Amino acid sequence: MGQVKSRRSGLTKSTPNDDPACIINILIDDVLFKIFSLLTISEKLTASRTCKRWHSLIKDPHVWQTVDFWNGYNLDSPYQSEQDEAKYIKQLTNTTMRILQSYTDSSLRVVYLRASNRAVMRYLTKKCPNLQTLSFLSPDQHTPYSCNKDIIKYFPKIDFALPLQLEKLQLSFVANRNCTYDDDYPTRELRMVSIRQFRDTVIPRILQCQNLRHLTLYKCNEISPEDVEILTSGLPKLQELCLLYFTTSSFATRDHAQPAVLEEILRIIVDNLPDLTSLHIITAKYYMLNELTYVAGAYSIDNILQELCNRHKFTDLHVTEALFNPVSFATMTQALPNMTELGLYDCNCVTDEIMKIIARDLSNLEILLLNDSGPYTDIGLKALQYHPSLQSLTIFKERRQPRHSDRQILSTEVIFETLMSLPKLKEAKLLKWGCRVTHDIIFQRYLNELRAIKPHVRICTQQYRYHGPVSCGNSLHGEDMRKQTFFPY
Known part of the structure; x- marks a missing residue:
């Protein structure tokens, strides 16, 4: 010894x-x-x-074999100016390159990058023949606004290439900088990929990866049905497709037929990908363009739900601003009892009947996101109590305007009663509005009780005040609450 x-x-x-x-x-x-x-x-x-x-x-x-440059690092870069930002990104890229060269070789399988350059991509392409996952997003598919890692600027380079053996690819198309809020609306300096650059350089590089099973395009600007047609028809093995916070080509021209465009995109995806098991169509509802705000309209997905009934391996569906009736929704849930994820973002057709259908038919559901959807009430939420497999529940209802004060809203008591009753709950995400001190005290009391009874549950909350910036609530529309962590202030 x-x-x-x-x-x-x-x-x-x-x-x-x-x-x-x-x-x-x-x-x-x-x-x-x-x-x-x-x-x-x-x-x-x-x-x-x-x-x-x-x-x-x-x-x-x-x-x-798995290298994650997101987890364990400070995601908020400390720059105060563009010069400091460039210096920070350069240091981060150099660190990435040193770690890859020192510790990885042909056995590397998965890499999540925060910053990259042509040298990093050249190393991954030539030295890592077994690479299966290349992602420019964090593992939870959420990219902080303060991180500048726009990879699209490297696509036009002649010597830039994607590893052809990839099975999972996640690309980010926007770097947000100088995110500030004023009294009326948020102003963000957005740097996006142009339509021509996306079609002439990005799509051909993606189509070279014929082994792709999973494709994520994060904040891709102005996708058209033609672009989706080229991608889906050229990647027949694709099983998981995520279009996160994207806009369509009709947005630039202020075409009010955007719902029809979204329906066409969904139809193309379903028709061209017979092996599809996971589909995320999350639009960016609010975008700043020439100091104007464009709001997309709702679109029907009844026909899409009927088509999904024939896909017995389909397990994951996330949609934004979609309309469907209880009959078509019940037909889908009864045909797909093994669904594990369901995300409904700003869907104004989620009634108490829909909630009862979810609780009755989807007994294997593990993740449920109700992001500003409605108008379900306490009755619908109570239907989820004692769900046998639900592990993650997101409840976000925007504060109703005075003209909608006659609508029923969720009570704090029922929300926490539901969370308490779920036997396999691991994560709960809530959004509370601090309109009155008494409501805030009641919410905090229930929250403390939940933490005492279920200390293993990860609880994320966020409080917004009526007298804060008006745009705070709007900035969350279309956001994937499963990918967002909230902290009270």
């Missing part, structure tokens, strides 16, 4: 690395490999300085 003499007390003590009774020393290398692979990059680098054995194990490239 190794012994070390203490400088202060003069006593000797055993070091855990030399103690044969230490459980860490008993673990075999395969177990440590598994443990180290679950750590973040910074945790791996810290653990490698513990002892020679750990350093040798962590140096093994098999520990670095």
